[in-house]
Amino acid sequence: MAAKISNWTDVVLAYEPVWAIGTGKVATPAQAQEVHFELRKWLQANVSPEVAASTRIIYGGSVTAANCKELAAQPDVDGFLVGGASLKPEFIDIIKSAEVKKNA
Numbered sequence: 479m480a481a482k483i484s485n486w487t488d489v490v491l492a493y494e495p496v497w498a499i500g501t502g503k504v505a506t507p508a509q510a511q512e513v514h515f516e517l518r519k520w521l522q523a524n525v526s527p528e529v530a531a532s533t534r535i536i537y538g539g540s541v542t543a544a545n546c547k548e549l550a551a552q553p554d555v556d557g558f559l560v561g562g563a564s565l566k567p568e569f570i571d572i573i574k575s576a577e578v579k580k581n582a
């Protein structure tokens with residue numbers, strides 16, 4: 479797969495456990511971090527350390543205002559794919575959870 483990608487700056491990776499999509503069941507921060515870490519490790523070994531460091535790896539699956547800050551605080555979680563909550567006022571809080579990274 480990596481050989482088919484000519485410009486990694488155009489790529490965003492997403493981890494969406496199928497059991498979490500639209501179910502209200504969210505991965506724990508530790509679960510999300512573990513998978514994102516492994517994806518970044520794969521990029522490092524199979525593409526380059528630079529691509530591993532710069533590629534955004536985002537999480538999707540029942541992200542809400544209640545769980546976004548803890549998820550966003552994980553070192554390898556770079557953002558979210560938000561479904562249902564993007565249609566509610568709490569979406570603002572999810573967007574603001576990016577502040578966790580700026581303050582890290």
Ligand SMILES: O=C[C@H](O)COP(=O)(O)O
Pocket residue numbers: 494498499500501502538539540541559560561562563
């Ligand atoms: O793109 C959105 C994802 O499929 C997650 O949807 P959800 O936040 O409703 O679980």
